[in-house]
Amino acid sequence: MVDIFTFLLIFLLASFSDHVARFSIDGSVSLPKSAAKSDFKDNIRIVVSENTVWLGQDVIAQVKDGAVVGLDVNKPKSSVLYHKLVQCRQKAEQSTTDTKEKNLILFLCDKRLSFKTINSIIKTAGLAGFPNFQFGVLKK
Amino acid sequence: MLGSRRNRKRLDEEEADIDVTPVMNVFLVIVLLLLISFSFFNLKAINTSVPVLANSEVVAAPGSDIRLTVIVEIEEKGIRLAALSDDADAETLKRLGTYFSKESAPNYPLDKLSSYLQTLKTKYPKSDTVIIIPEGSIVYDTIIQTMDVARYSKDVQLFPHVVISGKVS
Numbered sequence: 001m002v003d004i005f006t007f008l009l010i011f012l013l014a015s016f017s018d019h020v021a022r023f024s025i026d027g028s029v030s031l032p033k034s035a036a037k038s039d040f041k042d043n044i045r046i047v048v049s050e051n052t053v054w055l056g057q058d059v060i061a062q063v064k065d066g067a068v069v070g071l072d073v074n075k076p077k078s079s080v081l082y083h084k085l086v087q088c089r090q091k092a093e094q095s096t097t098d099t100k101e102k103n104l105i106l107f108l109c110d111k112r113l114s115f116k117t118i119n120s121i122i123k124t125a126g127l128a129g130f131p132n133f134q135f136g137v138l139k140k
Numbered sequence: 141m142l143g144s145r146r147n148r149k150r151l152d153e154e155e156a157d158i159d160v161t162p163v164m165n166v167f168l169v170i171v172l173l174l175l176i177s178f179s180f181f182n183l184k185a186i187n188t189s190v191p192v193l194a195n196s197e198v199v200a201a202p203g204s205d206i207r208l209t210v211i212v213e214i215e216e217k218g219i220r221l222a223a224l225s226d227d228a229d230a231e232t233l234k235r236l237g238t239y240f241s242k243e244s245a246p247n248y249p250l251d252k253l254s255s256y257l258q259t260l261k262t263k264y265p266k267s268d269t270v271i272i273i274p275e276g277s278i279v280y281d282t283i284i285q286t287m288d289v290a291r292y293s294k295d296v297q298l299f300p301h302v303v304i305s306g307k308v309s
Contacts, residue, residue, distance in 0.1 A: 005167040012174035032284040040185035116276035126190040134185035
């Protein structure tokens, strides 16, 4: 029993991280692996799977044939995503946290998605006042 | 006589046993705490940005080395490299451009890209920005792999500032 506990303790201590993801991601999202070492800031989170786009916990749009439904690439300001992000920016501006940190979006995206889909979302986010991103990846 | 010796031996053995209950209690508490904070996926992040319109004036420090901005275009059939700089002349910049074809291989020649970027970094050490321009059909995983190659090479920092942009046609 002591041996089992010791092994368990060593394993848990070895994998211990003070920066733990306190959120769950939909099982359909398969994140890419990377050698990145930076920690993420969980301010505003956009999750994109092959079928759905979430902003935080809320479903914002559906993805069909690689295109975000309701997001016209030529008129991104008319989309729900843009309006929600503007609201997020206004809310963040009122908070007391560091400006650089609050204007950062954590972008968790399925590795099989094409850049065409991702670009339409990051472009909209850029227009809404979030030009800086963090691409969430799994440690290699 | 023999019986009393056996009793003494048994008594010694009993005294030699360590009481592990307090240790187990401590272990149990620590294990529970660690299990609560255990993350089943180790999430990390790559900082990036999209190009923004800015009216800031870029002032190069007098006597500074050439600062390049490397452009990596990920195309269907390969990777095209180019460089931009306010400090270098057009001819120098033109010479720095190259193309790595995928040929028949399913994967992109990221090792070739890595060694070329290392050469650029050695030649122009003040350069720190790379603009990645993927074609619309390029998958996210390929973009992340290219970012990894452009940012670091075996723990050596190459171009840590990554900007991602769509192709302007």
